[in-house]
Amino acid sequence: MSTGIETKGLKPELRRLVESRNNAKVFDAEHASPNIGIVMAKTRPEDVNWLMELHQDLPFRPFIYSLNPSVEPGCLAPRSRRGRETAAYLSYIIDNYDLLPDYSIFMHAKDEQWHNDVLGQKATDTIKALRFQHINATGFANLRCTLFPGCPIGVNPLDPSEQDILNKDTRAFFAEIYMELFDVTREQVPRHIGNVCCAQFAVTRARILERPRSDYERMLSWADQSREGDFGVGWVFEKVWDTVFGMDAINCPDYEQCRCDMYGWCGPLASGEVLKPSFT
Known part of the structure; x- marks a missing residue:
């Protein structure tokens, strides 16, 4: 029986990338450093084939988790489907704990969305402009710089x-x-807890490994068994992802400095000042 919902499946070339995601020989031989993984949760109507355009400019390993009861062809099966992207993100860490890439970028499935702010709403443009020097220095960085919603206290x-x-x-x-x-x-x-929304961030392998796998398993167990609905579970984790990855309970970087640090957009500001990245 038709559900009336159009399915946006993975194209063959993207399926092949997902299938070879943990083949170190393939990625080490074909792709330049740094070793990057992009993690996302996908519902059936969402089209993630924009990743192939991104892959041409920035080779990465895709980890695309299906949130449907029957896993979409080419996608991965999360250990749970609770909490929107939450269970997919945690499943990725648990399943790949010993095989993590240098950098893991956790993203929503749509290429264009309001969560992306500095360079417009396209995820493709956001990821291409990332300064990995900053991520490497801080261990964790939210991809969004606009402080609302979530800061100064959420x-x-x-x-x-x-x-x-x-x-x-x-x-x-x-x-x-x-x-x-x-x-x-x-x-x-x-x-008090305060941080930038909206569950899109980049983390280094070293920072993820600062917690034992059992910590992530405990968090996933809570998400799976919580009385909270999917929205509630996702909202809780949106408030604590920074803490999960070792940041302060209040993590609200200055917007202009974040823009400079993360994307190299350092001015001049309205005052004429030109900022410098915190880490080069």
Whole structure:
């Protein structure tokens, strides 16, 4: 029976790349450094074939996870489908923990979306312009520079509002969720959490490996078994991805400096000042 939903399947050349994603001989022989993996979760209507255009300019290893109950041809099967991209991201880390590329770029499936801000809405342009010197120096970097939404404070785990408590909003239970995700005591839960949205970021292999695989397995177990719906699980992780990868609970870089550090857009600013990248 037709669902009325158009399927945007992977083209053969992209399927072949996914199939050879962990063939080190293929990628070492054919592609220049750095070794990059692009990770995304795909629903059936989403078209990810734009990745082939990107691959011509920036060779990478694709890890495309299907969020459909029946895995789309050419896609990978996540360990769970909870939390939108959450389970796919964690499945990637768990399954490839010993085979991670130098850099992992976690992206949404659509090429054009409002989450991409500095160079327009196209993911292709965003990724092509990335300064890996900065990612290498910081270990983790959000791909978005605009501070809203999420900064300066997105959630107060230890001080939920009366309305959140009355409505049984996720914010009312955030401290308990944080304790379970990170296996910490209440005293270790930060009073405030603030970071740039929207679950698109780049991480070095070294930074991912600072946590044992068991940490990511525990986080995935929570996502899979949580009473929160897909939106709630995804929202929780959007607030803590920075923490997962070793950043401060409040991580809100200056917009202009972020633009310079991440994409080399250093000015001149309206004041006439020209910035310098934090790391070169």
